[in-house]
Amino acid sequence: MKSYWRSLKELEDPKALRIQEAREEAKQKSLLHKTKGSSTANSRRDFLKTLGFSLAATSLVASCKRPVEKAIPYLVKPEEITPGKANYYASAYYDAGDYCSVVVKVRDGRPIKIEGNELCPISQSGTSARVQASILNLYDGARYQGPQQAATTISWSDVDAEVTKILKEIAARAGRTVLLSQTVISPSSKKIIQQFLDSYPGAEWIQYDAVSASGILVANQKSFGQRAIPDYRFEKARVVVSFAADFLGTWLSPVEYTKGYTAARKLDDGQREMLRHYQLESQLSLTGTNADVRFPVKPSEEAGIVLALYNAIAAGRGGEQFSGPQTAVDVSALADELLAARGKGIVISASNDENVQLLINGINQLLGNYGETILWDSALLTKQGLDSEMEQLNKDLLAGKVDALLVWGVNPVYDQANGAELAQAIQKLKLSVSFAERKDETAQVCQYILPEPNYLESWNDLEPKAGQYRMAQPTISRLFDSRNVQESLLAWCGSPQSYGDFIKSVWEQEHYPKQSTYSDFRLFWNYSLQKGAWEDPRSASLTYNDAWLAEAAGKLTNTKSGLEVVLYESIALGNGKYANNPWLQELPDPVAKISWDNYASVPVDYAEENGLQNESVIKVNGMELPVFIQPGQAPDTIAVALGYGRSHAGKVGDGVGKNLYPWVGEANGGRQFYLEKATIEVVPDAIYELALSQTHHSMEGRPIVREANLDEYLLKANAGNEIRQEHLKHSVTLYEEMDFNGHHWGMAIDLNSCTGCGNCAISCQAENNVQVIGKEQVRNRRIMHWIRIDRYFSGDPANPEVSHQPVMCQHCDNAPCENVCPVAATPHSAEGLNQMAYNRCVGTKYCINNCPYRVRRFNWFQYVNNDRFDYNANNDLGRMVLNPDVTVRSRGVVEKCSMCVQRIQEKKQEAKVAGRMLHDGEIKTACQQSCPGDAIVFGDLNNPQSRVSKLFRNERNYHLLEELHTLPSVGYLTKIRNKA
Structure with a gap:
């Protein structure tokens, strides 16, 4: 039987680890x-x-x-508000390159939950962890509450008068004003920016992205004459080769790509073909954990491997081959497979080297992928910044060649390599303005802080893909005295106007004439607002130019010797803009299962050779970092996440981790996210405690992950799941068989579709008021998430296979927790749910000790209004996010997954009022609704035609620890890999 392990200690001695864990629990x-x-x-x-x-x-x-206290009812109730009933508004999230079309749940004027918009063809009802957590950013105490000048409150009218005067003086003497922003994808905003530039001669607009796609943009400009990112259609692919592109986690459009990727790997409805995925990377990324075949390589090796792959494919197609750096990696078999799947492959790279990207374009062109799996009709527009432009601005700021800087949505003092020097340069400017919504390092050194509202408080329009327009609308009145950046720019142009009115006029003039469905603009506007989207399909036929290939190959460099440090975005914090969000800080990394810190991931062999353990401390180029021994880390590499080390983010984010942006280099006009020839020094006897949660919940070595390869599955439908019949054959019980006369709720989870992204954990946290407890309590084994994503390794520690498995309360029909509760706080419902009566629970924890799945949580959270425990639920502003349909648990009670019983009751009531039966799929749990991979299905097991019933009858279906005969209501579909 295949052996699975959660950590290297468990691999070495499982029994010793379990004893250590038991002692640790007793110690706590x-x-x-x-x-x-x-x-x-x-x-x-x-x-x-x-x-x-x-x-x-x-x-x-x-x-x-x-x-x-007297409750005063509405004298005249607003038409759109029914107390106790939620309203839903279509909107859109976009920040730092992340885009998602969303539906916002609002209760009594408070946005409390984000869902994906199923009408959007891009995100298709899915979300990411950061999108789910964005609701908490609205109630962040670190938000600026009004305009400031030199830390003193100022009125907006005074701001407009003073800033306009300075801007006019600079323009009059032919000075230079720079508007520095993240990528702007709002057509209306672009018009306002152009109006501002026209009003002030000498003004210019520069866009930059902290983690950019500059190399792809420059390469595509040369190859196709279009500075954009193509539309990758993973659902159409049969072979995907990725060079360090974490497209399921952080690269470009992960929610969209996850939808397509999992669709091509599902084995439902008789599907017998399955996408095969190759990943070449240094650190073990989320995407790498899902790959069928993974090659650990150094960052400097990538260029040589890409060139070798190009030459092998060119040889097979009779094309020209180029000389350049050599590689020891044999790519002949990979080239043959890509050639066999011509028109059904995708080759991508996260490199910011335009020369590598030019060769990637050449590979896809030789394979005939353009027009099939890679399209230009709907190019991705969410990252448009060129690193070369930002690099030149850095030089100009330091040289005193800029008079005024307006900073919008970016934080160069934090995320630029020379941030400290930039801070000094900004303080010397004639005018510096930050439009930051919340505290950041750049706003701290600007003369004026003019806060923009949260995206849930304001109007906006977006064009994330060419021809696909999205609408964002306010879902709450502005909590603070903020103003849209667009309104500020309009005011400084002498044409003050609300941004909402401006957007409406743009849509009436430009979009409305392009459609013929609605004869009245008001109808068109209302339709677009309700749907949240409008499409203007385009057709793009671009000509490929291969004239740059020989030059690109000649500029590639050979593999470097020595240790290399890889810098990457984490799933939770991304580029670090929302480091003050406690939900994201406490979300365990999908691979390392560590929260509240970044750390140096080191290879297993390197750790053994240098006597390192988890939580040892090393100095990397003089910076001290805690060590985490990461199976799968490429030899001679170390990986560290960006987005940490904030000094001015707020109470939650300040001082968490180390800032690695100063290590970001430059090569061939693009930012290089790895450091060559790093020096490492072990700090003797030093220990840095990490909040590692993967080993908290042991199932005593029993197998809970089941898998098989595709060829085995095609021969036998229950491949990898044969043991189930043996368990069922020998199952005996003292329990009486339960009879469910009405509904019997159940859940099925397809392990082929679960990528382990952690989105469901944050979605559940937002829906069910799950508390944040902080790093110290996570270390004390008290993490509160109702759903956890277990990560298991198998095989060679140097390059293991990885399995992800969501585990929540299994809602057993023979539930071991129910019989042991002395106060009957754990009853079983007539619909198969294992319930928790919070007002009965006295915290004996007998149920926790008796649960074989380790899914019940004891609430250790302290409601204390002080700095140490100042998470969102410990202040009045943060508590506005709480869902009133779910009890806020007090300290000292046990809690767990309820299958979102409040959603079940809501839909049952709606069906009852309408006089109809519940429809299959009408009830969706929070984790199911937001899952970008469609891995979770919830429904009625008593309905033989329901999706969940059909999945339970699938040969791949099994239950956790079936030998215990607890009869869980949660089933798992065996993971199928597609190894060659």
């Missing part, structure tokens, strides 16, 4: 009871003895001193 319990001044310092007996008097006394005091 002991420390808890010894803590002085804690509410748990007294024994439970003392608590129960004083319970009667204490509660009575508290009630008496409260009744005497608490003021009378």
